[in-house]
Amino acid sequence: MAEEEPIIKVRGLVKAFGDHVVHDGVDLDVRRGEIIGIVGGSGTGKSVLLHQIVGLLKPDAGRIEVFGESVRDTSDEEYRRLRRRWGVMFQDGALFSSLTVRQNVEAPMREQMNLPDDLRETLAGIKVRMVGLPENAHDKYPSDLSGGMRKRAGLARAISLDPEIVFLDEPTAGLDPIGAADFDTLIRELQSALGLTVFMVTHDLDSLHAICDRIAVLADKKVLAVGTMAEMLEIDHPWVREYFHGPRARAAQGKPRPDEVD
Amino acid sequence: MNSPRAPEDAVRARIELSEGTVDLSGDLVIETIADLSHDVGGARRIDLSDAGRIDSAGAWFVLDLAGRIEGADADHPPIDGANDAQRQILDTVRRNMPPAEKSGDKRVTMLDRLEAFGRRTAEAGRIAVELTAFLGQVVATLGALVIHPRRLRLTSLVHHMQEVGLNAVPIVALMAFLIGVVLAFQGASQLRQFGAEVFVVDLIAISVLRELGILLTAIIVAGRSGSAFTASIGAMKMREEVDAMRTLGLNPIQILVVPRVLALMLMLPVLGLIADLSGLIGGAMMSWIELGVSPAVFQSRLVANTDVWHFVVGLIKAPFFALIIGIIGCYEGMKVGGNTESLGRLTSTSVVLSIFMVIVVDAVFSVFFAVVGV
Structure with a gap:
């Protein structure tokens, strides 16, 4: 892909909670159509970065642009229009517990679109099927679903309006290896079918190998490196070396990659 | 790849029929279709x-x-010109x-209503059985504590006694005081028509001591402490703390439920006593201001005319009310x-x-005391 304007552009981001500085000069570009994985140790502010990009947290300084528009200095109306173009999946799905799975997926359409009821229901049904939930799960409440199904339902709600960017917070955390691999495949399939850009915070070395086009490492309060898996292995930094050369990383690399991306 | 474009800039979609072909143009997106x-x-x-x-x-x-085209094959739809x-x-x-x-239309029929009613009835019956079973468990655990008193969590008991008892004193005292005031005021305006103002003392004494003091205290405590029991035990249940206790060999009934129920059973009679006192004080004050019945007269009429049984009947009910509030609060929390x-x-x-x-239990007590003649 030729160099084009990045879909997400973060420059000089600073964020602190009291005396605790989480980000001090974070720069990051996300290209249209890629799957980027954000890694970093616990407490390095991966989720904080995600929350700032989608506007849930306000940065102390710096610029965040999504689709070329600043997320910080927007009117409510502009922010509403921006938000319509991305979807967020939270760690445990964050489904509305008083609504069924299908109603959860309908919720964004109900709020942002003026669609007839039956059309909305049909479209929500397609989305729920797309994420691979069985027919009998459509009318269940989140509390009746397993963790993996809740994550799938959360993803269905995130792609409810066919967004251009999907933010995933630890999509495979807490899933068994088979469920996690299935979820990786699902993200890859949806990404290519819907032309999504995927921004995912993850700890899962297997998903980094399997589906991420590029990886960004958060350490020392900034983005230490961005690049492909092969580039990550070359980096000489104690934490990065430990992370990508540790015993778990070697095990993950030993497997054949289902979808070779170079 | 789809070209980047903001959703609100979508090109209007058109559908045209010509020569056996459906021509679609424009952006076919959720906003336009x-x-x-x-x-x-x-x-x-x-x-x-x-x-x-x-x-x-x-x-x-x-x-x-x-799919609407005649003879179309669902797996190979007749669609041309897609990139x-x-x-x-x-x-x-x-x-x-x-x-x-x-899916068939979801009209609610008479049969569905009947079924829902049946389910609710069966559910109510099941809850009654479960509550009784829970009560049995708590009583059994209490019985075991009599044999092994050292298993009682004393710190927890005292903490809950402060929580449900001491901290509830201001609201209970204020409520009862106001009830006394209202009774004296309303009673006086009626009794004055017969010139029987002085009987307002009996009215206040009997109604506060026998019924209102303890009943209203129980209602306030149910709202204040019963809900707190459900919320705190429920939160523990949700975070699997209760399951963790079981795996450590601890009995959640003994640790969570017994101290709460016991604290309530010990403190509700005390709160009832405070409510009785402050109800009488409120009534006496209003009688003095409104009717000119001096506190000395009020006191002597109270002692002479009000049987001590009125007071006893009120306080007998307190532990039962406490048991009901405690058991229901903890049971719902466990659910x-x-x-x-x-x-x-x-x-x-x-x-x-x-x-x-x-x-309900108050009504049952009324009937019972009427039958035994107190």
Whole structure:
């Protein structure tokens, strides 16, 4: 892909909670159509970065642009229009517990679109099927679903309006290896079918190998490196070396990659 | 790849029928397809060569049109002129189309209502059985504590006694004081018509001591402490703390329920006594201001005319009310499941049910005392 304007552009981001500085000069570009994985140790502010990009947290300084528009200095109306173009999946799905799975997926359409009821229901049904939930799960409440199904339902709600960017917070955390691999495949399939850009915070070395086009490492309060898996292995930094050369990383690399991306 | 474009800039979609072909043009996206007609006439094919962006809603629309074409094969819809990106989304949506048969309409019939009523009745019966079983468990654990008193969690008991007893004193005293004032005021205006103002003392004494003092205290405590029991035990249940206790060999009934129920049973009579006192004080004050019945007269009439049994009858009921509030509060807390919604629902159920049960039991006591003649 030729160099084009990045879909997400973060420059000089600073964020602190009291005396605790989480980000001090974070720069990051996300290209249209890629799957980027954000890694970093616990407490390095991966989720904080995600929350700032989608506007849930306000940065102390710096610029965040999504689709070329600043997320910080927007009117409510502009922010509403921006938000319509991305979807967020939270760690445990964050489904509305008083609504069924299908109603959860309908919720964004109900709020942002003026669609007839039956059309909305049909479209929500397609989305729920797309994420691979069985027919009998459509009318269940989140509390009746397993963790993996809740994550799938959360993803269905995130792609409810066919967004251009999907933010995933630890999509495979807490899933068994088979469920996690299935979820990786699902993200890859949806990404290519819907032309999504995927921004995912993850700890899962297997998903980094399997589906991420590029990886960004958060350490020392900034983005230490961005690049492909092969580039990550070359980096000489104690934490990065430990992370990508540790015993778990070697095990993950030993497997054949289902979808070779170079 | 679809070209980047903000959703509100989508090009209006058009549908045209010509020479057996459905021509679609413009962006087929969620914003544009709702107004399009689904009429395919006698067309045999769908042409997408003029179409722009297609999202999954648009793909559904195209496939829905294709399904209306006579003799169309669902797996190979007659669609021409789609580019790679469009073909990909069409394929993805085609695999996830809703099943052909429409779900029957969901009119609620008489039979459904009858069924729902039956279910609710059966549910109420089940709750009654479960509550009784829970009461049995608590009583058994209490019995075991009599044999092994050292198993009683004294710190926890004292903490809850402060929580449900001492901290409730101001609100209970104020409430009872005001009830005394209201009774004196209302009673005086009626009794004055007969010149029997002085009987207001008997009115206040009997109604406060026998009924109102303890009943209203129980209602306040149900709202204050019963709901707190449900919420705190429910939150522990939700975070699997209760299960963790069981795996450590600790008995949640003994650790969580017994100190709460016991604290309530010890403190409710005390709160009832405080309510009685402050009700009488409120009544005496109002009688003095409104009727000129001096505190000395009030006191001598109170002692001379009010049987001590009125007071005893009131206080006898207190531990029973406490047991009801405590058991229901803890039982509903134990029923909380994995989701946050059940916590809120059960907390309000707990308050409503315990107030209702307190009043029912109060009525039963009234009948009982009338029969035995106290």
